[in-house]
Amino acid sequence: MTACEKILARASGQKDIAPGDIIDAKPDVAMSHDNTYLVHRAFQDIGASRIADPSSVVVVLDHRSPANTVNSANTHSAIRKIVDELDIGWFFDVGAGICHQIMIEKGIAKSGGLIVGTDSHSTTYGAVGAMGIGIGATDMASVWVKGSLWLKVPEAINIIITGRPAKGVFAKDISLALVGELGAMGADYCCLEYEGDWVSGASLSERMTLCNMAAEAGAKSALVPDIVVSDPNARHYQTLAVVVDLLEPMVSTPHSVDKVASVSSMEGTGIDQAFLGSCTNGRLDDLAIAASILKGRKVHEGTRMIVTPASSEVYLQAVEEGIIGTLLKAGAVVTASGCGPCLGAHQGVLADGESCISSSNRNFKGRMGSRNASIYLASPATVAASAIEGKIADPRRYLV
Amino acid sequence: MKCGRAWVFGDAIDTDVIIPGQYLDNYSPEFLAKHVMEGIDPTFSSKVAKGDIIIAGKYFGIGSSREQAAIALKAAGVGIILAESFARIFYRNAINLGMLPIVCPGCARMFRSGDELSIDVEQGKVFDSKNPKQSLDFKPLSPMVSKIYEAGGLVNLLRAEIHQKNR
Numbered sequence: 203m204t205a206c207e208k209i210l211a212r213a214s215g216q217k218d219i220a221p222g223d224i225i226d227a228k229p230d231v232a233m234s235h236d237n238t239y240l241v242h243r244a245f246q247d248i249g250a251s252r253i254a255d256p257s258s259v260v261v262v263l264d265h266r267s268p269a270n271t272v273n274s275a276n277t278h279s280a281i282r283k284i285v286d287e288l289d290i291g292w293f294f295d296v297g298a299g300i301c302h303q304i305m306i307e308k309g310i311a312k313s314g315g316l317i318v319g320t321d322s323h324s325t326t327y328g329a330v331g332a333m334g335i336g337i338g339a340t341d342m343a344s345v346w347v348k349g350s351l352w353l354k355v356p357e358a359i360n361i362i363i364t365g366r367p368a369k370g371v372f373a374k375d376i377s378l379a380l381v382g383e384l385g386a387m388g389a390d391y392c393c394l395e396y397e398g399d400w401v402s403g404a405s406l407s408e409r410m411t412l413c414n415m416a417a418e419a420g421a422k423s424a425l426v427p428d429i430v431v432s433d434p435n436a437r438h439y440q441t442l443a444v445v446v447d448l449l450e451p452m453v454s455t456p457h458s459v460d461k462v463a464s465v466s467s468m469e470g471t472g473i474d475q476a477f478l479g480s481c482t483n484g485r486l487d488d489l490a491i492a493a494s495i496l497k498g499r500k501v502h503e504g505t506r507m508i509v510t511p512a513s514s515e516v517y518l519q520a521v522e523e524g525i526i527g528t529l530l531k532a533g534a535v536v537t538a539s540g541c542g543p544c545l546g547a548h549q550g551v552l553a554d555g556e557s558c559i560s561s562s563n564r565n566f567k568g569r570m571g572s573r574n575a576s577i578y579l580a581s582p583a584t585v586a587a588s589a590i591e592g593k594i595a596d597p598r599r600y601l602v
Numbered sequence: 603m604k605c606g607r608a609w610v611f612g613d614a615i616d617t618d619v620i621i622p623g624q625y626l627d628n629y630s631p632e633f634l635a636k637h638v639m640e641g642i643d644p645t646f647s648s649k650v651a652k653g654d655i656i657i658a659g660k661y662f663g664i665g666s667s668r669e670q671a672a673i674a675l676k677a678a679g680v681g682i683i684l685a686e687s688f689a690r691i692f693y694r695n696a697i698n699l700g701m702l703p704i705v706c707p708g709c710a711r712m713f714r715s716g717d718e719l720s721i722d723v724e725q726g727k728v729f730d731s732k733n734p735k736q737s738l739d740f741k742p743l744s745p746m747v748s749k750i751y752e753a754g755g756l757v758n759l760l761r762a763e764i765h766q767k768n769r
Contacts, residue, residue, distance in 0.1 A: 224746050239629055240669055248760045266627055273627040322667045322691060338669040338695035340756050347760055352746055386614060387661045391690055420664065422690060458614065545623040545666075566618040566665060568641040573622070 204358040204436045205427040206393040209333045213316040214353075221357045221439070228350040230332075231258050231310055233319040235301045236265040237339050239277045241320060242284050244343035254349030257291040260310060262301035267540040269296070270548035288346075299513025299539040302326040302481040306410065307515055314429040318345060323481050323563065325394075325421055328413035329406060331428025333393070336417065356393045356422045357439035358432070359384075363398040365447040370598035372491075373408035374483055374561065374581035376400070377415035378452040380444060382462030387420035392439060394424040400446055401426055407485045414482045418459040418563055451597060453559075454579035457567040465584050468594045473557045473578070476501070476589035477570075478534075479510030480544045480562035483582050488561060489520045492586035493528040495600040501533035502592030508550040509534045510542035534589070546570045552577075559588045604682060604702075605731060606655040608717040610710060613659035615642065617692065620663065620671040629670070631677035638674040652679035655719055659685065659710040662703075663692020672696045682721060684709045684728060684740070697747050700755030704728075706740040 203211065207219055214225040234241050238261050245253075253259055261281060269275035278296065285293045294304050302323055305311040313331035317324065320342045327334030335353070337345075345351050363376065394416045396409075404412070409426050416424030432438075451465040478484070478492050489511060501507040509529050511517035517539050520526045526536055535550075543550030544562040551571035552558055558570055558577050565577035580588070583597035590600070619641030621634055628634070639646035656662075656675065662685035663671060672695040675683070683696060684706040696703040704721070706728060713719065718731040729737030743751060753759035 224744075236626075237668070243629070244757055247757045249764055250760075271627050277627065277629070320667055320669075322665065324667075336667045336691050338667055338672070338691055338698060340669060340698035341694055344756055344760055347764070387664060387687070387689065390661070390687070420661070420689060545626075546618075547623055547626070551624070564618070564665060566616045566641075568622045569618045571624070573619075573641050 204432045204438065205395055205425055205430045206333055206358050206423060207355060208430050209314060209316055210353065210355055219355050221355050223355045225353055225355060226350050227316060227353050229258070229318045229345060230312070230315040231260060231317040232342060232345045233260040233262065233301055233305060233317065233324065234342050235262050235321060236277060237320050238281045238284065240339035241342045241346065244340045245346050248343060248347055250347045253288050253290070253346045256289045259290045259346065260292040260305065261285055261290055262294040262298065262304055263296050264300045264540045265545065266547045267296040268538060297514055297538050297540070299515065300481045300484065300541055302414065303485070303512040303516070306330055307513055318342065318351065322417045323414050325416045325424040326410050326414040326481060328416070328424035328426055329409035331426060331430065333423045333425055335423050356391055358393045358395050359389055360438040360441040361394055361396050362441065362443045363396060363400040363446060365400060365445045367446045367449055370451050370583060370601050371446065371449050372581040372583060373404065373411040375449060375452040376444070376446055377412050378454050378462050378579065379449055381415060381418045381460050383442065383444070384419040386418065386458055386460040389416065390420035391422055394421045395432060396426045405487065407487050411482055415563060451581060451584050453584065453594060454565055456565055456576040456578070459565060459579065465580065465594060465596050469596055471557065471578070471594040473505060473559045473588055473593055475550060475552060475556065475558040476505060476507040476585050477543055477550060477558055477560040477562060478507070478582055478585050479512065479542050481512060482563040483561035484510055484512030484516065486516050486519050488582040489516070489525050489529070492582045493525040495583060495586040495597060496532035496590065497528050499532055499590050501589045505589055505592040507534040507589040508543060509536045510549065511539050513539050543570055559585050559594060561585045604721045604723065606653040606682065606719060608655050608657050608713050608715060608719050609650065610713055610715045611642065611656065611658040612710070614661045614664050615658055616665040617663055617668050617671040618665055621668065621674045626668060626670055631673050634670050634674035635677035638678045647678060650678045650680065654680055656680050656683040657709050657713050658683065660687050662688050664689040667691045669695045672699050672701060676701055686710055697750050698756040700751070700758070702751060704740050706738055708738050712736060712738055
């Protein structure tokens with residue numbers, strides 16, 4: 203069996219399962235964010251009064267956090283009561299950070315586990331060897347009620363990443379190149395299993411970027427196999443080998459993540475805003491590389507740079523290491539930890555006709571505000587270099 | 603047989619287009635319906651009517667897990683979506699809300715907005731009511747999905763299960 207089949211077999215109490223099988227799986231953790239409100243509405247409509255396993259439920263307020271409108275504030279207020287009344291095991295209030303960052307930072311996502319989350323980027327948990335699957339609010343309500351949900355066992359795609367990336371090429375660039383290769387839905391209904399010498403040597407943060415971006419290829423889940431690994435004779439639906447030695451810094455162009463190009467071919471494209479943050483690239487190493495580029499330099503006049511640390515822990519470390527000071531001196535705006543402008547909720551929404559270079563994961567039309575804005579996705583280094591020049595810029599000339 | 607007027611969309615209609623993120627602080631289905639498909643056609647919510655059918659290309663509902671995308675379409679009156687293919691989370695959300703997502707290769711090329719369509723779910727057939735020769739076959743729902751649809755959605759199914767257990 204593949205690693206993901208083994209995880210699902212354990213979660214469903216079965217010995218042997220195969221792609222296409224419908225199973226009833228018991229997740230180890232069930233995570234929801236601001237949409238816990240919708241989960242609870244469905245939970246009430248079902249007529250349930252208690253959660254089957256409240257200790258396995260995690261709630262994080264991150265999408266509009268701190269509250270941006272009275273509606274959001276009322277939602278947060280209602281969720282705090284729900285958490286209390288239903289004895290929910292884990293609760294992280296505003297400012298704690300982005301759900302996926304917290305799940306890994308706090309060790310809630312554990313190797314070999316099955317985790318469902320009401321967020322498409324739940325694939326991120328693959329970074330610690332856990333199988334994370336994104337679901338909707340009603341499906342989550344069913345997990346609350348029954349402690350389990352039906353799943354179709356996915357095919358697995360083996361992705362072998364080898365080689366040493368050149369200076370200025372990061373996990374984000376590799377991830378964008380992969381999404382470009384697979385296509386926006388090339389991994390639909392599939393689980394991506396990563397291996398290869400680059401993956402073995404990758405840091406936790408880099409593995410998180412890689413697994414997070416799997417969602418942009420339509421993957422149901424993503425996994426850097428750890429405790430649970432595929433059998434040598436396991437059948438993979440597809441194998442894709444990627445050699446990263448010659449890869450250049452990449453950028454995803456409007457309005458689809460799989461429309462990728464090299465940064466060098468897009469240099470000079472004007473930008474109004476540079477966003478550094480999100481569950482994809484808002485961690486300490488991301489802030490550090492941006493600070494190293496911005497140190498002693500200024501964000502270009504007429505360009506805004508917004509920095510949103512992925513969690514309060516990341517924020518504090520970045521303060522202690524002087525990273526935040528460097529970013530502020532360069533003219534960046536640093537916001538509270540959370541999802542921030544990534545989903546166009548608040549803290550840096552785009553105007554009509556504006557362009558943004560972002561370290562986040564989606565560039566769909568209207569994603570970060572106006573539907574008449576353009577979003578380019580890139581690595582934190584490329585975001586920082588572009589902020590300095592006020593246009594898409596190759597980070598390699600700023601890196602020593 | 604289910605009948606309705608078609609609205610045809612292209613490939614990769616993502617959840618940010620179906621319901622932009624700026625509206626997600628309000629969970630009222632009626633409010634969400636007012637902004638449905640705003641990312642691609644700001645006038646859509648004023649034109650769509652109860653019983654209308656969405657026809658789309660590949661990967662309908664790609665992107666976010668936001669159930670508000672399916673809620674907005676349902677509240678706007680859409681009960682059936684035919685697409686060349688669906689993003690998996692959207693597909694589950696739609697069926698869980700009691701909508702009918704049908705995978706129907708070729709549908710976005712065959713039909714035009716405004717066509718009056720007839721859909722035979724049991725037989726797996728969709729055709730132009732005025733020109734029945736314009737027809738396509740589709741695979742029936744899987745048993746699990748069919749069970750949820752028959753119940754009118756996952757909430758109804760689970761409510762019935764709980765009721766049964768308590769009897």
